[in-house]
Amino acid sequence: MADAPDRHARRREATRAKLVAATRTLIARQGADSTRIQEITDEADVGFGSFYNHFESKDAIVEAVLAETIAAQAAAIDALTAAIDDPAEVVAAAHRSFVRRARSDPDWGWLLLRLDMSHGVLRASLGPYAQSDLRVGVASGRLQVPDETIALYAMGGALLAVMRLVLDGAAPPDADVHHAEGVLRLLGLDRDEAHEVARRPLPTRPAPTPATPR
Amino acid sequence: MADAPDRHARRREATRAKLVAATRTLIARQGADSTRIQEITDEADVGFGSFYNHFESKDAIVEAVLAETIAAQAAAIDALTAAIDDPAEVVAAAHRSFVRRARSDPDWGWLLLRLDMSHGVLRASLGPYAQSDLRVGVASGRLQVPDETIALYAMGGALLAVMRLVLDGAAPPDADVHHAEGVLRLLGLDRDEAHEVARRPLPTRPAPTPATPR
Structure with missing residues (x-):
């Protein structure tokens, strides 16, 4: 059996969750079509580049x-x-x-x-x-x-x-x-x-x- | 009473109608939000600048x-x-x-x-x-x-x-x-x-x- 996730994995999961939550908020506010990846990372307060550690594209996170x-x-x-x-x-x-x-x-x-x-x-x-x-x-x-x-x-x-x-x-x-x-x-x-x-x-x-x- | 529209007025009206028809087509195809004025004038086959002889903005033609x-x-x-x-x-x-x-x-x-x-x-x-x-x-x-x-x-x-x-x-x-x-x-x-x-x-x-x- 795997151990509980280590600190790195927990941090990774937290970033992913922040990105998903930010996307939820932005889609609710303005729709998926008008939402850009830059806005998602700004709203989630994470670096732009880290988006691609979690999702291939905007469609993938939607x-x-x-x-x-x-x-x-x-x-x-x-x-x-x-x-x-x-x-x-x-x-x-x-x-x-x-x-x-x-x-x-x-x-x-x-x-x-x-x-x-x-x-x-x-x-x-x-x-x-x-x-x-x-x-x-x-x-x-x-x-x-x-x-x-x-x-x-x-x-x-x-x-x-x-x-x-x-x-x-x-x-x-x-x-x-x-x-x-x-x-x-x-x-x-x-x-x-x-x-x-x-x-x-x-x-x-x-x-x-x-x-x-x- | 005004005379029947002269040739200039008829041509003007025809251009306006072409712009409206092009906008109808583009909205049906891709929605109003995604439609740009340039696409409208291309679809209508009229010069970009002539759009503004008829409409103030994209919202106005929509x-x-x-x-x-x-x-x-x-x-x-x-x-x-x-x-x-x-x-x-x-x-x-x-x-x-x-x-x-x-x-x-x-x-x-x-x-x-x-x-x-x-x-x-x-x-x-x-x-x-x-x-x-x-x-x-x-x-x-x-x-x-x-x-x-x-x-x-x-x-x-x-x-x-x-x-x-x-x-x-x-x-x-x-x-x-x-x-x-x-x-x-x-x-x-x-x-x-x-x-x-x-x-x-x-x-x-x-x-x-x-x-x-x-």
Whole structure:
């Protein structure tokens, strides 16, 4: 077995983490396309040259940010919904947690929106999770949609737009509930049922651990 | 009354139109942020300096493209839905026409997506039209939503996402119908009614005239 990392390795890891955190911040602020490596190293307060000890290119570090953000969010949603049996409630809880986190953590919200614009993050990375939840619900008969792919895109696009409304400070306080109610209607629940399921108390649990130091 | 424009004025107008058309093409291809004035004048095949005879800045020409694109689309939707009495059918026809045009005119579709990313076009410009249609439907009792703002954003975001699916070539042939069916459910129609209204024949009419020469 390897020993605990020595001081050099720890310092190396700390520099990498600073670079990733700086990239997260810059993408949230201005998008990946407009972010230059020089800005990343300035924001991280490390020398320009040391960037290349850790990443081959800007694309490589953006990919790292993407992978860590997605993995953390997927784990948080899984934890949140693990104890829920009703497939409709699982979808509602997932969507509500996105909308609520956009409000409580705007940097994270902007990061997700910017990453989606430049890399299609919700489609490529969270799409399979949403698809799996939808399929379970359709197989059980609880959910019913005319076309699965269209429903997935419509849900994802609606979620991004509502997150944006929240980030712009223009959303009503219970935006998460109203958005979930709309999604449940889209998935075939009737109005009364959508109203009820969207308002079930969310499972309580500790806040997710950020994937990278802030 | 002024005479018909003389040759100089016509030539001036033709140059302006070429610049606007070139900008449309470049925004659709690569987004407004990445487009430089030099590329616009190259694409339009006019001298770099003549740009400033027509526009003060890149932002000014992007605004012109935006205004013309929105005005043309709003007019097309108005014409399409003028003879429809059912507010639910008006919404369905509007959404279907967007999805169908994204398929038949991908340059236009990408233009709208890119403009929305950089300028929030659907929110700022088409939003009021969508809001007005929604309000008529809610006032008549035909449509019912838990929160109007959330419903508008959800519909707009869903539409953009489905248009993107179409532009990526991954949408089923009747994407417009399935998307409209989802929107109608979101607006409170029950499943059978949403199914029926989304499939009503679209009014037939001539294709909309492009706002700028191609």
